[in-house]
Amino acid sequence: MSISQTILDIAEICAQQGVNRLVLSPGSRNAPLTLAFSRHPKFSHHLISDERVAGYVALGMAQSVKHPIILLCTSGTAALNFGPAISEAFYQHIPLLVFTADRPPEWIDQNDGQAIRQRNVFENHVKKSFELPVSPDHKDARWQIHRIVNEAIISSSTGVPGPVHINVPLREPLYPSDQSWDYNSKVPIIKFRQTNKTLSQKHWSCLKDQWAGANKILIVGGQNPYSSTLVAALTHIQSHTKVPVLGDVVSNLHRMTNTVRHSEVILGQEDSRLEELHPDLLISFGGNLVSKNLKLFLRRYPPSNHWHIQDTEFPTDTFQNLSEIIPMDPGAFFSQLSDVVPSVPESAWYQRWQTEESRACEQINSFVKIQQFCELQAVDIVLKAAKKVHLHVANSTPVRWADLIGIAPEIIEISANRGTSGIDGCTSTAVGHALTNGKQHLLITGDMALFYDRNAFWHQYKIPNLKIVLLNNHGGGIFRLLDGPRKQPELEELFVTTQSLSAVNFAQDFGMKYLYCNNAEDLTKNLSQLFEPYDQACILEVKFPNHMGDIYQELKASFKNSYE
Ligand SMILES: Cc1ncc(C[n+]2csc(CCOP(=O)(O)OP(=O)(O)O)c2C)c(N)n1
Numbered sequence: 001m002s003i004s005q006t007i008l009d010i011a012e013i014c015a016q017q018g019v020n021r022l023v024l025s026p027g028s029r030n031a032p033l034t035l036a037f038s039r040h041p042k043f044s045h046h047l048i049s050d051e052r053v054a055g056y057v058a059l060g061m062a063q064s065v066k067h068p069i070i071l072l073c074t075s076g077t078a079a080l081n082f083g084p085a086i087s088e089a090f091y092q093h094i095p096l097l098v099f100t101a102d103r104p105p106e107w108i109d110q111n112d113g114q115a116i117r118q119r120n121v122f123e124n125h126v127k128k129s130f131e132l133p134v135s136p137d138h139k140d141a142r143w144q145i146h147r148i149v150n151e152a153i154i155s156s157s158t159g160v161p162g163p164v165h166i167n168v169p170l171r172e173p174l175y176p177s178d179q180s181w182d183y184n185s186k187v188p189i190i191k192f193r194q195t196n197k198t199l200s201q202k203h204w205s206c207l208k209d210q211w212a213g214a215n216k217i218l219i220v221g222g223q224n225p226y227s228s229t230l231v232a233a234l235t236h237i238q239s240h241t242k243v244p245v246l247g248d249v250v251s252n253l254h255r256m257t258n259t260v261r262h263s264e265v266i267l268g269q270e271d272s273r274l275e276e277l278h279p280d281l282l283i284s285f286g287g288n289l290v291s292k293n294l295k296l297f298l299r300r301y302p303p304s305n306h307w308h309i310q311d312t313e314f315p316t317d318t319f320q321n322l323s324e325i326i327p328m329d330p331g332a333f334f335s336q337l338s339d340v341v342p343s344v345p346e347s348a349w350y351q352r353w354q355t356e357e358s359r360a361c362e363q364i365n366s367f368v369k370i371q372q373f374c375e376l377q378a379v380d381i382v383l384k385a386a387k388k389v390h391l392h393v394a395n396s397t398p399v400r401w402a403d404l405i406g407i408a409p410e411i412i413e414i415s416a417n418r419g420t421s422g423i424d425g426c427t428s429t430a431v432g433h434a435l436t437n438g439k440q441h442l443l444i445t446g447d448m449a450l451f452y453d454r455n456a457f458w459h460q461y462k463i464p465n466l467k468i469v470l471l472n473n474h475g476g477g478i479f480r481l482l483d484g485p486r487k488q489p490e491l492e493e494l495f496v497t498t499q500s501l502s503a504v505n506f507a508q509d510f511g512m513k514y515l516y517c518n519n520a521e522d523l524t525k526n527l528s529q530l531f532e533p534y535d536q537a538c539i540l541e542v543k544f545p546n547h548m549g550d551i552y553q554e555l556k557a558s559f560k561n562s563y564e
Pocket of ligand 1: 394395396397398421422423424445446447448449450473475476477478479
């Protein structure tokens, strides 16, 4: 009984294309692919039993190595569980090569086990979906399979990267017996020669005219992985033209000087003061923004022109006033823009934003200092202590507190699942990062997000370079902050969904070092312990005397009255 040579060719093509990291989940239907990949000398693999976790771990790995990671699972609901991570990868433009083993097509809807409609099952959240022919040994089928695997790899990593799905119907036998296992190094490899996009002189002169016609130009960065080219280009355009650069906490511009990082505070002011701050030319790049006030402000005060820099053909009109799509890499665009637009020695507009920034920075620091121990203060203490770490912030309030406080240049990079803002994979994504490099990784997370994704540690891999700060307010604390839910009598039961778990058993289950504190002093002490080396991940659970609800209302009010 033998496994088709074409299945081995799939692994060989991936290996020769440099796609040689695999995250797989157990099953029988996927056994031929499992063995084809894991027996290949060039492959490394991680076995993760929970497919939802496997998806997010692969996402974190792909984000870290900036290269497609292979995901593999068996047929049935196993495949559906890749869905959440695939949608996050789609919106964050992260390359994943998703293989789902499947029953032969004639068995779908025939009451056969683990048989669901997998063809195109992720079509709304992948760049491309493919289904391989069920009989892979006919010469034309082999040619088609070779071509599809090459095309899928190219599609996942070129243009705007993203997830690509290959559904693989497989007949029995699924397990080899006395078969010689040879990879055919002569498999066809299709190379894609990436070009660097730029604009014609005609387009540059149009943009130059718009630039010249604008008095108040603003550059806004949404979610973006750290890029030294982009930081260098923006630093130059800012000093050359005195145009303010607003960087959301997930824009990874924190290692740039003079960026405006407290837009949530600055734009939380009375409306009357915001009028003066609105731009007439807005230039944006990157993905989602965390700051709600910034989004509302840019929608409220539409500029005459809005350029969005992103290598894509479909418009992302987050502020409802998009006028230009510039399909270029932002780093390349801003470095070329410096050669096209005139230098400006000084600008009151630039100075105004710098003044707002330093005032807001002072304001948030003094507000945090005088509070009783709470999540906001805890995040402030943690962020000030964190040095040379890759920071991961979970959705809900942790990412919002990080955005309000701002992060220091000592933070290597920041990651957050802001593509879809789910709380279901924040821990697994950080685990994926930590499994790919020796850097120190720090995750700041809420309790719902951590316990929801506790299977992120249900595997055999030790993660000594992962440190976790758990802000345990026993439920979805964010709902105690939002005007809508906090006024409902059902708040605690139906929105906060109060929960009683603490992390002691969690840490024990997964052999982690456990630390605990419930005040600022002990937090500072425990943080130095947290960053000590251990042979497994370490978790510091932080508890709070009271809820943040009223403190947050006070904070918002302080933004409004900041000029009185
Ligand atoms: C998968 C998923 N389910 C539900 C939600 C809705 N949601 C947003 S925040 C939140 C509560 C998160 O609680 P926790 O992680 O403890 O953070 P906290 O609000 O306390 O900061 C929920 C349920 C979501 N974003 N993602």
